[in-house]
Amino acid sequence: MRVKEGNKELDIKEAAIRVFAESGFHKAKIAKIAELANVAAGSVYLYYKNKEDILDRIFLDLWKELYENTKAIAERSDINPVEKIEYFVDSFFNVFNQKPEMALVFVHEQNQFVKKPSEGLIYYDKFLAQGEFIISQGIETEDFSKNISVKVLRYFILGGVRFVLEHWAKAPDDYTLVAIRENLKAFLTKGLSS
Amino acid sequence: MRVKEGNKELDIKEAAIRVFAESGFHKAKIAKIAELANVAAGSVYLYYKNKEDILDRIFLDLWKELYENTKAIAERSDINPVEKIEYFVDSFFNVFNQKPEMALVFVHEQNQFVKKPSEGLIYYDKFLAQGEFIISQGIETEDFSKNISVKVLRYFILGGVRFVLEHWAKAPDDYTLVAIRENLKAFLTKGLSS
Amino acid sequence: MRVKEGNKELDIKEAAIRVFAESGFHKAKIAKIAELANVAAGSVYLYYKNKEDILDRIFLDLWKELYENTKAIAERSDINPVEKIEYFVDSFFNVFNQKPEMALVFVHEQNQFVKKPSEGLIYYDKFLAQGEFIISQGIETEDFSKNISVKVLRYFILGGVRFVLEHWAKAPDDYTLVAIRENLKAFLTKGLSS
Amino acid sequence: MRVKEGNKELDIKEAAIRVFAESGFHKAKIAKIAELANVAAGSVYLYYKNKEDILDRIFLDLWKELYENTKAIAERSDINPVEKIEYFVDSFFNVFNQKPEMALVFVHEQNQFVKKPSEGLIYYDKFLAQGEFIISQGIETEDFSKNISVKVLRYFILGGVRFVLEHWAKAPDDYTLVAIRENLKAFLTKGLSS
DNA sequence: TATGAATGAGGTTTCATTCAT
DNA sequence: TATGAATGAAACCTCATTCAT
Numbered sequence: 182m183r184v185k186e187g188n189k190e191l192d193i194k195e196a197a198i199r200v201f202a203e204s205g206f207h208k209a210k211i212a213k214i215a216e217l218a219n220v221a222a223g224s225v226y227l228y229y230k231n232k233e234d235i236l237d238r239i240f241l242d243l244w245k246e247l248y249e250n251t252k253a254i255a256e257r258s259d260i261n262p263v264e265k266i267e268y269f270v271d272s273f274f275n276v277f278n279q280k281p282e283m284a285l286v287f288v289h290e291q292n293q294f295v296k297k298p299s300e301g302l303i304y305y306d307k308f309l310a311q312g313e314f315i316i317s318q319g320i321e322t323e324d325f326s327k328n329i330s331v332k333v334l335r336y337f338i339l340g341g342v343r344f345v346l347e348h349w350a351k352a353p354d355d356y357t358l359v360a361i362r363e364n365l366k367a368f369l370t371k372g373l374s375s
Numbered sequence: 376m377r378v379k380e381g382n383k384e385l386d387i388k389e390a391a392i393r394v395f396a397e398s399g400f401h402k403a404k405i406a407k408i409a410e411l412a413n414v415a416a417g418s419v420y421l422y423y424k425n426k427e428d429i430l431d432r433i434f435l436d437l438w439k440e441l442y443e444n445t446k447a448i449a450e451r452s453d454i455n456p457v458e459k460i461e462y463f464v465d466s467f468f469n470v471f472n473q474k475p476e477m478a479l480v481f482v483h484e485q486n487q488f489v490k491k492p493s494e495g496l497i498y499y500d501k502f503l504a505q506g507e508f509i510i511s512q513g514i515e516t517e518d519f520s521k522n523i524s525v526k527v528l529r530y531f532i533l534g535g536v537r538f539v540l541e542h543w544a545k546a547p548d549d550y551t552l553v554a555i556r557e558n559l560k561a562f563l564t565k566g567l568s569s
Numbered sequence: 570m571r572v573k574e575g576n577k578e579l580d581i582k583e584a585a586i587r588v589f590a591e592s593g594f595h596k597a598k599i600a601k602i603a604e605l606a607n608v609a610a611g612s613v614y615l616y617y618k619n620k621e622d623i624l625d626r627i628f629l630d631l632w633k634e635l636y637e638n639t640k641a642i643a644e645r646s647d648i649n650p651v652e653k654i655e656y657f658v659d660s661f662f663n664v665f666n667q668k669p670e671m672a673l674v675f676v677h678e679q680n681q682f683v684k685k686p687s688e689g690l691i692y693y694d695k696f697l698a699q700g701e702f703i704i705s706q707g708i709e710t711e712d713f714s715k716n717i718s719v720k721v722l723r724y725f726i727l728g729g730v731r732f733v734l735e736h737w738a739k740a741p742d743d744y745t746l747v748a749i750r751e752n753l754k755a756f757l758t759k760g761l762s763s
Numbered sequence: 764m765r766v767k768e769g770n771k772e773l774d775i776k777e778a779a780i781r782v783f784a785e786s787g788f789h790k791a792k793i794a795k796i797a798e799l800a801n802v803a804a805g806s807v808y809l810y811y812k813n814k815e816d817i818l819d820r821i822f823l824d825l826w827k828e829l830y831e832n833t834k835a836i837a838e839r840s841d842i843n844p845v846e847k848i849e850y851f852v853d854s855f856f857n858v859f860n861q862k863p864e865m866a867l868v869f870v871h872e873q874n875q876f877v878k879k880p881s882e883g884l885i886y887y888d889k890f891l892a893q894g895e896f897i898i899s900q901g902i903e904t905e906d907f908s909k910n911i912s913v914k915v916l917r918y919f920i921l922g923g924v925r926f927v928l929e930h931w932a933k934a935p936d937d938y939t940l941v942a943i944r945e946n947l948k949a950f951l952t953k954g955l956s957s
Numbered sequence: 958t959a960t961g962a963a964t965g966a967g968g969t970t971t972c973a974t975t976c977a978t
Numbered sequence: 979t980a981t982g983a984a985t986g987a988a989a990c991c992t993c994a995t996t997c998a999t
Binding site: 593595596676677680681714716717718720721722724725726727728729730731732733735736743744748749752753755756757759760761762 | 946
């Protein structure tokens with residue numbers, strides 16, 4: 182048994198990611214999370230208000246990180262929109278690079294997460310806005326076709342990425358994340374191009 | 376004897392689609408489904424083995440219809456791969472055209488559905504195979520780039536479509552399905568092109 | 570399928586005996602009884618008030634028959650109490666001779682049956698009274714020991730017979746009913762003797 | 764932490780005995796057992812896997828105690844088989860002496876109990892084997908008649924005892940257990956004698 | 958802060974019984 | 979008399995959450 186010295190809050194969150202990935206939020210049991218975190222079931226409630234709060238804070242971490250990793254990209258003036266899209270996609274995949282389980286939680290519980298207001302949701306919206314902004318820039322610079330609906334595209338791309346991620350997370354050996362993202366970058370820039 | 380009047384099996388299925396769309400499968404209550412179907416709770420079990428069976432048969436209907444609507448397209452020789460992709464996308468969207476709730480069920484419960492073998496899953500696989508086949512054809516005819524990974528793309532496209540559908544289903548007035556599919560068709564054919 | 574011409578009431582009763590023997594009263598399903606009786610489930614209620622009523626009438630038949638088969642024995646003056654006991658036991662076993670299933674119902678549901686007043690219960694009491702009467706006679710004639718408690722013995726004997734019957738009914742090949750009853754007769758008459 | 768006070772496991776088992784005796788296993792409600800045990804319904808499942816498990820462990824206790832109380836008797840060499848039978852019967856009745864309700868559970872649910880393998884069943888079989896062994900010994904020493912079928916007798920005796928117990932448990936005032944067992948001992952030894 | 962025993966609300970499912978035909 | 983579709987009450991069990999220590 183690992184000596185309990187460290188950060189129980191984090192231990193619980195990480196255990197929860199594993200359990201949510203395995204069973205989905207609804208079937209996940211607090212008792213199992215507590216066990217994996219080497220903590221008593223009751224202790225979970227010292228750090229989290231309830232089960233849903235754990236999920237919320239997992240997503241807060243995720244979208245905050247994604248937002249912060251990508252906000253610099255949108256603002257850069259030394260690269261063109263095509264390159265921005267490429268970096269943007271890279272950033273996104275990097276987050277999941279060594280966390281297949283987080284990818285599954287993202288894919289399966291994002292709906293649950295989006296349903297109600299939360300701090301994490303703000304970062305999620307900001308993240309989407311950045312993607313949208315990059316595409317808009319590209320349309321202005323005529324790098325991208327002006328006939329595309331930014332609104333439609335941003336969901337399409339995010340959804341596509343989600344689904345690909347899911348399959349990668351379930352069978353990481355079928356194709357590498359690097360291969361996936363190169364494919365997507367090529368596909369996206371061609372698809373967007375004017 | 377009391378004779379079947381109307382079609383309770385269908386009533387229940389349609390009620391279930393509404394409830395699953397609203398609450399998700401896990402939170403959905405049989406009592407609520409029965410109420411919407413104007414049927415006693417116990418009657419649900421005359422037509423469906425259990426709650427999961429309802430979901431299975433909803434997905435069976437969906438993928439069977441999608442498969443059957445699209446199988447002719449893949450086999451046609453009078454149109455080129457680009458047109459096939461366009462028809463394929465059209466077919467897909469047509470199914471949801473007047474069933475926003477079905478789109479939500481599809482989006483939210485597809486994971487659940489894919490997890491275990493079922494008759495519907497066979498049609499789902501066949502459907503995916505058709506999409507994959509069309510793209511492969513296009514690569515052969517050099518209409519599509521030979522650098523794309525069919526495997527990655529097929530999930531990307533399906534996932535993207537799923538997510539777009541979800542947002543449309545939640546707020547059908549923001550953009551019409553027709554607008555969405557025209558956007559996607561343009562984006563896809565460009566993205567795939569060689 | 571047997572042509573339904575005959576006695577549905579009887580068909581149902583016989584089906585019920587089989588099902589009660591197999592599953593016990595509580596787990597027995599009306600649907601299964603109806604199926605074995607080649608009758609619709611609802612039809613059962615044309616002939617029997619409810620599930621319990623079927624059991625009651627099965628036991629009524631049983632105890633009425635046992636009572637009527639044995640009442641002549643108690644009254645005979647040409648044989649002594651020892652012989653009466655022997656005939657009494659013979660009569661009892663004869664009823665089950667070719668109905669192992671009835672024996673199981675008797676053994677398992679007798680409790681249920683005794684709990685509430687019914688016509689069958691009257692015959693059951695009369696039957697016990699006859700056995701008691703024969704033993705009392707034997708005590709008077711000094712064939713049987715005067716130290717025995719008739720009350721205790723009559724339950725002991727009936728209970729013993731019940732349990733032996735049960736094991737015979739479950740595995741009729743282990744020992745024949747004839748062998749059983751000869752053993753018991755010998756045991757009883759010796760046990761009772763003065 | 765909230766600490767186990769008293770012995771809830773035992774409280775529940777004793778409450779269950781009362782409820783099973785009153786209503787029989789199938790009609791017994793967990794809610795009622797929990798109420799009598801002064802425990803929340805859910806707490807029952809902290810100590811017992813399910814309803815059946817409660818019954819199993821009641822019978823395990825019973826047959827283990829009976830087995831352990833009687834195993835010394837069979838092995839003794841200082842008393843003859845007739846005395847062994849007497850002690851054996853005494854032991855048996857002693858267990859129920861101040862637990863009329865346990866006697867009812869035994870009588871009503873023994874069938875249920877015997878149907879499936881369990882730890883208690885092992886003790887039950889051992890107990891029966893001991894009774895059988897004592898009788899066999901008696902036959903060898905010619906204290907008992909060699910014409911009796913041990914197999915038949917062991918069930919007959921157990922069954923008889925069961926039924927007598929039942930009537931005693933339902934109306935303990937009609938005759939004392941002591942009177943019953945003296946009667947039976949006399950009856951048995953005479954019945955068995957050569 | 959930490960525990961884990963205790964709680965009790967809540968939902969799926971079964972099945973005896975009813976009743977329209 | 980006969981049917982069998984429809985009913986709906988009832989109960990086991992799970993598990994998130996609480997709380998005494």
